[in-house]
Each structure stands twice: as structure tokens, then as C-alpha cells.
Amino acid sequence: MTNLAAANLWQRKTRSAISIFGIAIGIALLLVLKGMLLGTITEITSRMANTGADIFVYRKLTPWADAQAMPMAWIDKIKQATGNKIEYLIPIIQDKISTIGEVNQENRVWGMHSQDLTALNVSLLHDGQSRFFKEDEYEMLIDLRLAAHAKLHIGDKVRYVGRDWTLVGIVENGVGVRVYVPFTLLQDLKSEENGADIFAIKVKKGADAEQIGAAIKKIQIEVPGKPGETMGLPVEPVVTATMYETFREKAGIIDDFANYVTFVALIISFLIILLTMYTIVVERTRDIGILKSLGASRMFIARNVVTESLALCVLGVSVGIGLSCLAAWVIPIISLLNVTISLEWVGIAAGVGLFGGILGALVPAALAANKDPVVALTYE
Numbered sequence: 001m002t003n004l005a006a007a008n009l010w011q012r013k014t015r016s017a018i019s020i021f022g023i024a025i026g027i028a029l030l031l032v033l034k035g036m037l038l039g040t041i042t043e044i045t046s047r048m049a050n051t052g053a054d055i056f057v058y059r060k061l062t063p064w065a066d067a068q069a070m071p072m073a074w075i076d077k078i079k080q081a082t083g084n085k086i087e088y089l090i091p092i093i094q095d096k097i098s099t100i101g102e103v104n105q106e107n108r109v110w111g112m113h114s115q116d117l118t119a120l121n122v123s124l125l126h127d128g129q130s131r132f133f134k135e136d137e138y139e140m141l142i143d144l145r146l147a148a149h150a151k152l153h154i155g156d157k158v159r160y161v162g163r164d165w166t167l168v169g170i171v172e173n174g175v176g177v178r179v180y181v182p183f184t185l186l187q188d189l190k191s192e193e194n195g196a197d198i199f200a201i202k203v204k205k206g207a208d209a210e211q212i213g214a215a216i217k218k219i220q221i222e223v224p225g226k227p228g229e230t231m232g233l234p235v236e237p238v239v240t241a242t243m244y245e246t247f248r249e250k251a252g253i254i255d256d257f258a259n260y261v262t263f264v265a266l267i268i269s270f271l272i273i274l275l276t277m278y279t280i281v282v283e284r285t286r287d288i289g290i291l292k293s294l295g296a297s298r299m300f301i302a303r304n305v306v307t308e309s310l311a312l313c314v315l316g317v318s319v320g321i322g323l324s325c326l327a328a329w330v331i332p333i334i335s336l337l338n339v340t341i342s343l344e345w346v347g348i349a350a351g352v353g354l355f356g357g358i359l360g361a362l363v364p365a366a367l368a369a370n371k372d373p374v375v376a377l378t379y380e
Contacts, residue, residue, distance in 0.1 A: 109177065113135065113183045
């Protein structure tokens with residue numbers, strides 16, 4: 001049975017190759033899109049974890065808040081509410097840069113005080129030239145990978161928020177973000193007077209980050225414009241240890257998109273196999289008649305069609321997985337994106353491809369099995 005199916009597929013090599021490639025494209029599309037989602041979330045969360053901070057506090061959107069910056073006065077409130085359990089609290093202004101050197105890809109920017117960089121494990125490359133920026137100079141740090149892609153070197157100028165910033169340091173990869181600038185200068189340029197977008201908190205040894213996060217959320221402040229009324233501090237503390245799960249939940253829309261792509265991949269496999277096997281059955285009408293006249297059963301004919309479709313699906317899935325692994329290797333080389341191909345989604349993709357193939361083979365298999373041998377032998 002297997003040899004017969006292989007011989008039939010080999011007889012029409014071009015059509016078999018096109019069918020295999022069509023299935024492979026659907027599988028690769030599914031794995032690469034899902035891999036880019038997982039890769040992005042994994043990179044962001046690992047970068048946050050590598051800073052050593054236990055909690056990142058973000059501002060919640062509120063109806064009365066025009067600016068998104070958190071007032072520096074909240075730092076004292078947080079320290080008072082958490083007692084003596086915080087080792088440090090570092091204010092950060094977050095922004096983005098769309099073009100840097102030859103890279104036209106959005107990257108996050110952190111405005112920080114120079115003395116806080118070391119606390120968040122930001123370390124300079126040992127190249128003999130890199131140094132931390134000065135607080136009152138338009139100077140910038142970028143990580144090694146961005147510098148390589150942007151083709152920038154120490155002393156080069158980067159245009160950002162209407163200013164030319166001098167690249168004074170290249171930092172090691174994998175910590176925080178890819179671009180750092182002085183806190184005060186970015187604060188002035190963004191018109192965020194006395195405010196920050198993020199508070200990075202390191203708790204003391206033995207303290208529970210979850211409990212400290214809960215305590216921060218319970219802090220009461222006065223509602224602006226409504227004297228005497230109070231409300232909870234409009235912030236969202238994210239514990240670094242659970243950041244991956246938090247980001248996955250917030251990426252629900254992208255996850256839904258990946259699920260739609262899974263469905264599309266299933267439809268692609270189904271249609272490709274349906275069309276291919278239907279064409280094969282029509283072309284082999286006379287051959288099927290000969291087999292039946294020699295005593296071949298309906299089950300034998302149907303199994304042969306299904307076996308051929310399974311062979312196409314297995315090859316298509318294998319090529320698709322190979323293409324996705326190739327993409328996962330090439331994409332980080334030509335861009336700053338990361339692709340994570342997980343074994344779980346390889347299994348899902350393989351299941352989708354094979355299920356779609358079997359589903360698409362059922363109608364042609366039934367058509368072939370039910371052909372009248374007399375009519376089939378006279379088919380031209």
C-alpha cells in the first residue's frame with residue numbers, strides 16, 4: 001500500500017511538490033507568527049527579570065488623568081505604605097524611538113538617572129570607549145545588538161525628539177531596554193514635570209513582592225478636583241516573577257489572531273488535499289477500474305487515496321517545520337525581532353496539518369471507492 005502510494009506521488013512530481021509546499025506555507029505561517037508573539041513576550045519579560053527589580057509599577061488610565069506620568073510624590077507614599085521592605089525604588093521615563101541609524105523599527109527608550117543604571121544591572125561593554133551618560137548632556141546608550149544592526153559607533157549622532165544625541169556607550173544585551181538617555185532631559189522634552197512612567201522596585205531579602213504589590217494598590221490619594229474624596233492609587237504593580245503570564249493575558253488579541261491563523265492553516269491543508277486528491281482520482285479513473293476488475297476492494301481503493309494524502313501532509317508538515325526553524329534563525333539576524341518555536345506549537349501545527357489532510361482526503365477517497373468498474377474501464 002505504501003509503495004503504491006509513493007509510486008503514484010512520484011509519477012506526478014511537480015504536482016506533489018506544489019501540494020507539499022502549499023501545506024508547508026500554512027504550517028510555517030502558523031509557527032512563525034506564534035513564534036514571533038512568544039519570542040517578543042519572552043524577550044521583554046527576560047529583560048525585565050535581568051534588571052533584578054522585583055516589581056514594576058505602571059500608571060493606570062483614569063478619566064481625570066491628562067498625563068500618564070506618575071507624580072514623584074507617590075514615591076514617598078509607596079515607601080511609607082510598604083514600611084522598611086524596599087531596597088530601592090527607581091523612577092523611569094519610558095518613550096519610544098522609531099528610527100535609529102539604519103534600523104527603522106520601534107524600540108523602547110528609558111530615561112534614567114546615571115547612578116541608577118548599575119542598580120538595574122545595566123553594564124557597559126568593555127571596549128575601552130563606552131561610558132555612562134552625563135545627566136545634563138544629550139547623550140545616549142544603546143545595547144550591542146542594536147548598535148550592530150544600526151551600524152552605530154561611539155561618537156555617532158542619533159536624532160531623537162528633535163535633538164541630536166551623542167552615542168557615548170554601548171551596553172551588554174538582555175537587560176531592560178535597548179536605549180537609555182538622561183532622566184531629566186527626557187522629562188523636560190516630554191513635558192512630564194516631576195513625573196515618571198515606571199517605578200522599578202527591588203524588595204529586601206525575605207520580603208514578599210506580591211504582598212508589597214498589594215499594599216501599593218491599597219494606597220489612598222485624594223481625587224483631583226474633589227476635596228475630601230479619596231481613591232486607590234491608580235497604578236498597576238506587576239511582579240517580575242509573574243510578568244510572563246501577565247503579558248500573555250494582555251496579549252489576548254494577538255493570541256486570538258494566532259488562533260485565527262491556526263484555523264486558516266487548517267482550511268489551507270483541507271483545500272489543498274481536497275483539490276489534489278480529487279484531481280488524482282479523476283485522472284486515475286481508468287486505473288481504479290483496472291484495480292477493481294482485478295479484485296481490489298472499496299476499502300483498498302479508499303485506503304490508497306488516504307495514504308497518498310497522508311504522505312503529502314507528513315512531507316508538507318515536515319517542510320513547514322523546517323521553514324519555520326529557518327525563519328527563526330534568519331529573522332533575528334536581519335532584524336531585532338526574536339522568534340521562539342515551541343514544541344507545543346510544533347505539535348499543534350503538525351496536528352492541524354494532518355487533520356486537515358485527512359479531512360480533505362475523505363471525499364476523494366469515497367468517490368474513488370464507489371466508482372463502477374465497468375464505467376471506469378470505459379472512461380476516456
